[in-house]
Amino acid sequence: MPKSIKVDVLARVEGEGALYLNFKDGKVADVQLSIYEPPRFFEALLRGRRFDEAHDITSRICGICPIAYQMSAVHAMEDAFGVKVEGQLRALRRLLYCGEWIESHALHVYMLHAPDFLGYHGAIEMAKDHPAIVERGLQLKKIGNEIVELLGGRAVHPVNVCVGGFYKVPHKRDFQHLAERLKWARDAALETVRWTASLAFPEFEQDYEFVALRHENEYPFNEGRLISNKGLDIAVREFDDHFAEQHVAHSNALHCVMKERGAYFTGPLARYNLNFDQLSPLAQAAAREAGLPPTCHNIFQSIIIRSIETLYDCDEALRIIDEYEMPDVPAIEIQPRAATGYAATEAPRGTLYHRYSIDEAGLITDAKIVPPTSQNQKTIENDLWHFAARYINLPDAELQHQCEQAVRSYDPCISCATHFLRLNVERT
Numbered sequence: 001m002p003k004s005i006k007v008d009v010l011a012r013v014e015g016e017g018a019l020y021l022n023f024k025d026g027k028v029a030d031v032q033l034s035i036y037e038p039p040r041f042f043e044a045l046l047r048g049r050r051f052d053e054a055h056d057i058t059s060r061i062c063g064i065c066p067i068a069y070q071m072s073a074v075h076a077m078e079d080a081f082g083v084k085v086e087g088q089l090r091a092l093r094r095l096l097y098c099g100e101w102i103e104s105h106a107l108h109v110y111m112l113h114a115p116d117f118l119g120y121h122g123a124i125e126m127a128k129d130h131p132a133i134v135e136r137g138l139q140l141k142k143i144g145n146e147i148v149e150l151l152g153g154r155a156v157h158p159v160n161v162c163v164g165g166f167y168k169v170p171h172k173r174d175f176q177h178l179a180e181r182l183k184w185a186r187d188a189a190l191e192t193v194r195w196t197a198s199l200a201f202p203e204f205e206q207d208y209e210f211v212a213l214r215h216e217n218e219y220p221f222n223e224g225r226l227i228s229n230k231g232l233d234i235a236v237r238e239f240d241d242h243f244a245e246q247h248v249a250h251s252n253a254l255h256c257v258m259k260e261r262g263a264y265f266t267g268p269l270a271r272y273n274l275n276f277d278q279l280s281p282l283a284q285a286a287a288r289e290a291g292l293p294p295t296c297h298n299i300f301q302s303i304i305i306r307s308i309e310t311l312y313d314c315d316e317a318l319r320i321i322d323e324y325e326m327p328d329v330p331a332i333e334i335q336p337r338a339a340t341g342y343a344a345t346e347a348p349r350g351t352l353y354h355r356y357s358i359d360e361a362g363l364i365t366d367a368k369i370v371p372p373t374s375q376n377q378k379t380i381e382n383d384l385w386h387f388a389a390r391y392i393n394l395p396d397a398e399l400q401h402q403c404e405q406a407v408r409s410y411d412p413c414i415s416c417a418t419h420f421l422r423l424n425v426e427r428t
Helices: 042-046 051-061 066-081 087-118 123-129 131-152 172-197 236-242 268-278 281-289 299-323 372-390 396-409
Strands: 016-024 027-035 211-214 225-228 243-246 255-258 339-347 350-358 364-370 420-427
Touching (some): 042 051, 042 364, 066 087, 066 350, 087 123, 087 299, 087 396, 123 131, 131 172, 172 299, 211 268, 211 350, 236 243, 236 339, 236 350, 268 281, 268 350, 281 299, 299 396, 372 396
Parallel strands (some): 016 420
C-alpha cells in the first residue's frame, strides 16, 4: 500500500517549502524540493530606482544575511562606475562580513542544526538539558550582532553602508570593548569546533562540484574569482556565460545550474574545500584537531565547517581591529554613468551574485540576483535521491528525520527563507 509521511511544521528551516519523496518497487522514483512561498519580485522592484537605493532595498530580502545583499549590491555598483574601495574602508567591510558570518553561523549551528544531532525537537527543548551549550551559542550570535550594529547602525537591516564605503566610520576607541568580547568569542568558537566534531555523522559522501570565490591572499568575503574543484576559473562578470537559472514545475524558486555540468554546490563546505589554505593558522589547526582534512565531502559535517569559519571570523575580526586606523573620509565619491556592474560575495550560505544595468541618470534599468539557495536546490534534491536510495530500508520515521537533517545541513534560505517544510514519502 502507498504510504505517506507529512511534517507540517519544520521550524528549523527558513521559508515555506515542501519535500516529496516517491518510492516504487523498493527504489527511489522521484524527489522534489518544492518551494511554494510566493515570489517577492525584488528584481522588478529595483527597476527605476536610483543606484544608491539598491543595497538598502535588497538587504530586506533576508533578515539574517542583509550584509551579503548590501555588499553584493554596492560592489556591483562600484564595478559599474569603475570605483575600487581599498585600505581601511575595505577592511571595515570585511569586519562587517565577519559579524554577519558569526551571528548567522552561531544561529544555524546551535539553534537550527544541533538539535538534530542531539535528538531534540528544537533549541528550547535542548536548553533544558544543555543550558551552557545553548547559552554559548546565544552569546556568540550576540557578538556577531554587536559587530554589525557598530558598523551598520543597527543589527538587522543596517543603514550605514553606502556605495563607496560608509556614511560614518568608527573611531579606533569604539572597538575597545568589542575586542575584549571577541577574545571570549574566539575561545568559544574553538570550543564549538571541538563540540561539533564530537557529534555522530551519517556516512554520506558525494562527488560534488564545489563553487566559491577564491582570493589570492585571503579567505573570501567580498572579492575574488569564481572557481570550482572541477576546472571552473572565471571572473565574476562571466557568471552569466557559465550559469543559467531554470524554471521547474514544482517550485516557485528558480534552479541555478552550471551550463557545462548541471548541479553544483556553494556554501561553507565549498569555501572550505577551495580555500582551506587561506584560513588562519588557528582555524587550520582546529580543523586538523577535529579530524577534518583540507577536503570534506560529507554534507552532514558542514556543522563543523561552519564552526571553523566562525573561529576564523573571530580571528580575522581581531586582526582587523588591531590594525585599524580611522580613514580620512568615510566613502569615496561616486559619479554614476551608464554601465553594467557585476559582483559576487560570500553570504553565510554561499556565493551571492548581483548584476545591475544603470542608465545615464543613475537609475537601474535591469537587475539580476542569484541567491545561494537557488544555486543549491538541485544539489539538495540530488543528495536526497542518493541518501534515500542508500538508506531506503530505514523505518519511515527515521528516514524522514535523516532527510530533514540533510536539508538543514545546507541551512537553506527559502524566502531567501522557511518556517515549515512538509515532507511526503510514498511507497508503492
